[in-house]
Each structure stands twice: as structure tokens, then as C-alpha cells.
Amino acid sequence: MTTPTIDPIRLAVPSKGHLYEGVVEILKTAGYKVRRASDRQYEATIAGHPRFHVVFMRPTDIVTQVEEGRCHLGVTGMDLFAERAAESARTTVVVPDLGYGGCRLVVAVPESWIDVSHIIDLVDLTAEFKASGKTFRVSTKYSALTQAYFRKWGIYYYQLIDSDGALELHPSLGIADVIVDLTSSGTTLKDNRLREIEGGTVLDSASCLIGHAPGLAALAAEGETGPLALLLDAMDGVRASEGWLHLEVVGSPAAPGPETAAMVAAYLRDQGAQHIARGEVWDDQSAPGWRVTALVAAKRLTACQRRLFELGANRVVGLPTRFVFDRDGHSTFDSLKARLSELGERASG
Numbered sequence: 278m279t280t281p282t283i284d285p286i287r288l289a290v291p292s293k294g295h296l297y298e299g300v301v302e303i304l305k306t307a308g309y310k311v312r313r314a315s316d317r318q319y320e321a322t323i324a325g326h327p328r329f330h331v332v333f334m335r336p337t338d339i340v341t342q343v344e345e346g347r348c349h350l351g352v353t354g355m356d357l358f359a360e361r362a363a364e365s366a367r368t369t370v371v372v373p374d375l376g377y378g379g380c381r382l383v384v385a386v387p388e389s390w391i392d393v394s395h396i397i398d399l400v401d402l403t404a405e406f407k408a409s410g411k412t413f414r415v416s417t418k419y420s421a422l423t424q425a426y427f428r429k430w431g432i433y434y435y436q437l438i439d440s441d442g443a444l445e446l447h448p449s450l451g452i453a454d455v456i457v458d459l460t461s462s463g464t465t466l467k468d469n470r471l472r473e474i475e476g477g478t479v480l481d482s483a484s485c486l487i488g489h490a491p492g493l494a495a496l497a498a499e500g501e502t503g504p505l506a507l508l509l510d511a512m513d514g515v516r517a518s519e520g521w522l523h524l525e526v527v528g529s530p531a532a533p534g535p536e537t538a539a540m541v542a543a544y545l546r547d548q549g550a551q552h553i554a555r556g557e558v559w560d561d562q563s564a565p566g567w568r569v570t571a572l573v574a575a576k577r578l579t580a581c582q583r584r585l586f587e588l589g590a591n592r593v594v595g596l597p598t599r600f601v602f603d604r605d606g607h608s609t610f611d612s613l614k615a616r617l618s619e620l621g622e623r624a625s626g
């Protein structure tokens with residue numbers, strides 16, 4: 278008798294660039310360490326998770342391969358998903374923002390265009406170009422998003438120049454009048470004497486996790502202990518823990534226990550701490566004391582510690598958190614499962 282082979286779960290990860298390291302780090306923290314020998318290796322396994330098979334691709338190709346079902350899951354930019362597959366019934370967004378790769382798709386004009394400060398100014402300008410027999414040219418890699426955005430603002434008279442990179446050079450070279458491109462720090466626009474205009478943000482983007490709906494439906498059917506649920510739960514736990522420390526404040530036995538602990542808890546609440554709990558403890562001499570635990574934003578702890586000592590703390594410890602699971606927290610797997618079953622019902626009925 279032959280053992281039935283189980284198909285691998287194919288996860289597509291950007292091979293390099295802005296979106297690569299963030300996901301590899303999230304996966305590693307979640308307990309899914311990608312074993313990749315070199316950055317020229319385009320396939321990898323995940324230690325301890327033999328069902329997963331990682332393939333490295335360009336972020337644009339990831340959208341296509343997930344759409345076509347060759348990959349169950351893929352990490353890409355929301356900008357690329359929105360441009361290519363937003364209306365696809367087969368691709369679904371599993372996690373819209375993985376917490377890195379943030380950038381915006383914006384309309385940028387030459388700095389010298391002092392009369393153009395708002396997107397609405399392009400309505401008249403493009404009409405003027407047309408009236409004088411000129412073509413208003415817009416360079417972009419995002420023609421679908423640009424067209425939809427311009428239509429929304431009533432901008433109709435322009436020609437798209439499709440291009441693959443270094444668009445910021447196009448206005449000064451006379452290839453285009455304006456560009457629609459990504460920005461994050463703003464340095465590239467500034468260094469090329471371009472600027473954003475008000476109302477000119479076409480899209481806010483971040484790294485996202487997308488999936489092939491029919492493939493995911495089969496995996497979701499394996500339930501809460503199946504590999505899809507375990508991966509998504511682990512990623513939820515990691516993302517919920519990001520930026521938080523597990524704080525332990527231990528109080529002097531000399532300070533009146535319950536009252537001091539209550540004051541410390543109230544102070545931490547004011548500082549935005551979460552999941553605050555307090556209780557009685559005994560030191561190794563059996564002297565009674567108190568303890569407050571909480572989740573506190575890592576960036577706030579240093580500024581809090583002096584006040585905690587003033588209130589009666591003896592020791593303040595901030596421990597790194599790796600996973601945070603909260604009974605009322607968002608479950609990506611549960612909401613995905615609900616969405617997939619809705620899609621399934623719609624398709625069958």
C-alpha cells in the first residue's frame with residue numbers, strides 16, 4: 278500500500294528588496310525559520326514545518342502566482358495587489374498590513390509648478406493642455422490605479438507613459454509632465470526636485486499577505502490544528518506582541534502593599550499599559566510585598582521607571598514579548614474562514 282502524498286503549501290516570499298526582510302523576520306519569530314542558503318536560492322524549506330514550501334519571487338510575480346493558484350499564500354505590496362488583482366474573486370487579502378513596507382502611491386509634480394498645489398488644479402491644467410493642442414503626460418507603473426484615481430477627480434485629458442523604474446527622472450528629461458509613484462521618506466522626490474500635491478495620495482500601502490481563495494478553503498477545512506491555522510495564529514501572536522514589553526514591577530515590602538500596587542496600576546494605565554494585573558508576593562525571607570504586571574509600550578518604559586520607584590517599586594523589569602494572544606484579539610484564521618465560506622456560498626448559489 279502506498280502512502281498518499283500531501284501537497285505542499287506553497288508560500289511565496291519576495292526574493293529581495295523592501296519586502297523581503299520583514300516577512301522573514303516575522304516568520305522566524307513565529308517559529309517558522311526559512312532555511313535559505315543564499316540570496317540566489319529561489320526555493321526553501323521551513324525548519325520543523327515540512328508541509329511548507331517557500332518560493333522566492335518578485336513581488337509583482339507573487340500577485341500573479343497566487344491569483345493563478347500556483348501558490349497558496351504570498352507576501353507582496355498592497356500597491357501591487359491593488360493594481361493587479363484587487364477585483365479578482367480568486368485572490369483574497371489575508372493580512373492587509375504586516376507592519377512593514379509602508380509607502381504611499383502619490384501624484385508628484387515639478388517643484389517649479391507653484392500654481393499646482395492640489396489635485397483639483399490638474400483638472401484645469403490638463404484641460405488647458407488639451408485646448409492648446411498639447412498632451413499632458415503621466416509616467417507611472419500603476420496605470421489602473423492612476424486611471425481610477427484621475428477619473429474620481431474628473432481628470433480625463435492625459436496620456437499614460439508606462440515605465441518600469443526611475444520615474445522621478447521623467448519630468449526633468451521631458452518624458453512626462455508629472456509622475457505617479459511610490460514614496461516613503463520623500464527623499465527621492467526631493468532629490469529630483471519634485472513634490473507631492475494635496476489630495477494626491479492615490480493609495481496607502483504596506484506589505485500584505487494574500488492567498489488563493491480555493492486553495493485556502495481546502496487548507497482551512499483542516500481546522501484549528503491544521504497548518505494554515507497554526508501559521509496564521511502564530512503570526513497574529515507575533516504581530517500583537519510587536520512593540521510591547523512584559524513589565525514586572527515588584528514592590529518594597531515596606532510600602533503598604535495593596536494601596537501602592539493600586540497606585541502603580543493606575544499610573545501604568547495612564548501610560549497606556551494593557552493587561553494590568555496586581556497581586557501579593559513574598560520575598561525569599563518570606564516578607565510580604567506586591568507585584569504588578571502589564572504590557573507596556575517598549576518606547577515608554579524608560580520614561581516611566583523613575584516614577585515607579587517614587588511610588589514604591591523596588592525593581593522594574595521589562596521582558597521582551599514574543600507572542601501575545603488575547604481572548605478578544607483578532608483571529609486572522611477565524612475571519613479568513615468566515616470569508617472563505619461566504620465566498621464559497623456565493624459561488625455555489
Ligand SMILES: Nc1ncnc2c1ncn2[C@@H]1O[C@H](COP(=O)(O)OP(=O)(O)OP(=O)(O)O)[C@@H](O)[C@H]1O
Nearest residue numbers: 293294295296335336354356357378379380459461
Ligand atoms: N521606499 C519604499 N519604502 C517601503 N516600501 C517600498 C518602498 N518602495 C517600494 N516599496 C514596496 O516594495 C515593493 C517593491 O519591492 P522592490 O522594489 O523591493 O521589488 P521589485 O518590484 O522587484 O523592484 P524592482 O521592480 O524595482 O526590481 C513596492 O511595490 C512597495 O510595496
Ligand SMILES: O=P(O)(O)OC[C@H]1O[C@H](OP(=O)(O)OP(=O)(O)O)[C@H](O)[C@@H]1O
Nearest residue numbers: 442443458459460461462463464465466
Ligand atoms: O521616498 P523614498 O524613501 O525616497 O522612496 C521612494 C523610492 O523607493 C522606491 O524605489 P526603489 O528603492 O524600490 O527603487 P526602484 O526605482 O527600483 O523601484 C520608489 O519607486 C521610489 O523611487
